Amino acid sequence: MRNKSSIMIKLIPYIIVTTIVFLWYYMTNVSLTADPILIPKPQQVIRAFIKDRVWMVQGLFASLGRLLLGYIIAMPLATYLGVWSAWKPIVHRIFYPFIRVLSPIPPLIYSPFLVALLPSFKSASMVMIVIGIFMPTYLNVVHRLDHIEEKILVPALMLELNDYEMVHYILLPYAYPGILTGCRTTLSTSFMILTFAEMMGADSGLGFYIRYFADYGNYTNVIAGIILTSIVILIINALFGFVEKVAVPWRT
């Protein structure tokens, strides 16, 4: 009995998706109750995918490139600063209060100012993405290390490690699994900033693709873009999960 119900529970998401697709198909093809412009037929969306595949793939890579760059800049910076902040009270005093106070402000707020301040829209959007990843990652690292287990900290203290050794051999490895988990949680925020920025002023990327066709009222391609973006986020999320498993062998 229990087995049967657990299989049912696992099937629920698939059933929901199938139902939505079916309803979509039914309303657009059979009952014709849906607005033909706002809600195109599923087969039209599939056709849009096929027709625009090159454009979409290029857009995809443009977006991923920006995202990757954002992570490459923000993650090491946030992690390193976070670890030092957790270890040295003076560093903590300098950075933590500011980042703590500023972190709830959505980075998108800065966009009009950053666009005016920085030479290109691209650089402005990069700065926003970096801020969006940096703040939560930094706080995550500091908080994780605030609660470092005594059974790990005490043996390290007894070894009379200097600051450099403490940070590099003890605190960084300790923070590391949390950082990878943090990557997944910052993913949605950073993607939101990214696509928003692309919608505002980029000339490539997934956000730009959606915006471009929305301007022309071509909602078939808009929906195709939304579906593609969702799939990409799902894949990246799964990828992070996989990396977490492989890269952290000490945590089963």
Next chain:
Amino acid sequence: MTNNKNILKQKGIKVECKDLSYYYAQQKNKEVLQKLNVVFEPNTFNVVLGRSGCGKSTFLRILAGLQEPTEGLVLLDDESSTQPSLEKSLIFQETELFPWLKVNKILEFVLKKSNREAANQNNNHFRVIVNDILERLNLGQAGDLYPHQLSGGMAQRVAFAATIAQGARLWLMDEPFASLDPDIRQDMRDLLLELWQYNSWKIESKSNEIKSRDIHNLSFQPIKVLLSNKTIVFVTHDIEDVLHLAEHLYYMEDGKFTRYLDFSDLDYEQKEHFRTEILDWFRADDTSKVENLNAKG
């Protein structure tokens, strides 16, 4: 020659507490430790027995240098000590050390950090010592495992191994066997006694890599590690720990040592005669608590 000199130097530490008090800033009237005066002689096995909450863990943390006493002094070999240091090791109920390293890497790391003057030595030398320690503690198979893959008993063995590698001369132990199965607990007590009584390794290494006399011929410092004597302060509420391990028994009650028994040169059977007496201490402790409560109520 230099080696011999090192061996002579490695006595256990003499621990002296003078008027040691500790209380939380908010509750000055409730002292966790009350003017403790005690001397643990070098190379002795001291057991501190007491109910949970009597202050024994705080006492150990102050000895380790993790907490500062509100008043009073801790002297190690007649010098004031307020910081954690290589000479001390604190072993908890559950140890994981550095969960991101495999066991042999943990020991190698500890060995290197506690022998900085030999840090430029060939890594092989360190590995030889690590393998030797592992083998002697029956951890031969554990070297390539991560700490989370170890059983409770093995994890405590690894903690001992790390303490040996560190060369700690003062072993502070906070109920180290409390979370182990009873039969493993007894094995661990035997092992601990054996380690304490060693003033040198028994020379019977099975490893091909190292012959016993080679240990003495190694030109660098870690040799001292294997030969150091130790003073042990062991905190527990388990009477079996007392009867199997204690050379000096201190009973702690409300932050004070209220009773003491000298068990030197007594074996388990002889100590067994004291079981009822010790259990009575617990009972008296309880009664006084109840009386206190009644008086307050």
